[in-house]
Amino acid sequence: MNTPEWLKPGIYGALMGAAFIGIVGFSWGGWMTGGGANKMANAMAHDEVIAALVPVCLDMSRTDNERVAKLAAIREAATYKRRDAVMATGWATVPGSDAPNRDLAKACIEGLKLDAS
Known part of the structure; x- marks a missing residue:
C-alpha cells in the first residue's frame, strides 16, 4: 500500500x-490497569478488616483474667517480638479461627499501648 x-x-x-x-x-x-486496581482494592479491604477487628482484640484483652501478667510479658518482650507475644496471648486470634493473625496482633499492640497508659 x-x-x-x-x-x-x-x-x-x-x-x-x-x-x-x-x-x-x-x-x-x-x-492504572485492572490488575493494579484490584491489588489496591484488596489491600484497602484488608486494612479495613484489620481496623474493624482491633476492638475485638482489645475487648479480649480487657476480659482476660490473666491480663496483668500477659501485658507484663508483652512489655518485657523486645520491640520486634511484641507481635509474637500478643499472638501468644490469644488476643489476636479472630473468633472462629484457629491461628492468630499477625496483622491484627500488630494493630492490637498500638491499641494496647493507648489502653495501658
Whole structure:
C-alpha cells in the first residue's frame, strides 16, 4: 500500500501523540490497569478488616483474667517480638479461627499501648 507523502506526518504525529498520552496518563495521570486496581482494592479491604477487628482484640484483652501478667510479658518482650507475644496471648486470634493473625496482633499492640497508659 502506498501512502501519500502528505499523509505520513499526520500518521507519525498521531502515533507519537498516542504514545505520549499513554505514558503521561499512566505515569502522572493516575491511570492504572485492572490488575493494579484490584491489588489496591484488596489491600484497602484488608486494612479495613484489620481496623474493624482491633476492638475485638482489645475487648479480649480487657476480659482476660490473666491480663496483668500477659501485658507484663508483652512489655518485657523486645520491640520486634511484641507481635509474637500478643499472638501468644490469644488476643489476636479472630473468633472462629484457629491461628492468630499477625496483622491484627500488630494493630492490637498500638491499641494496647493507648489502653495501658
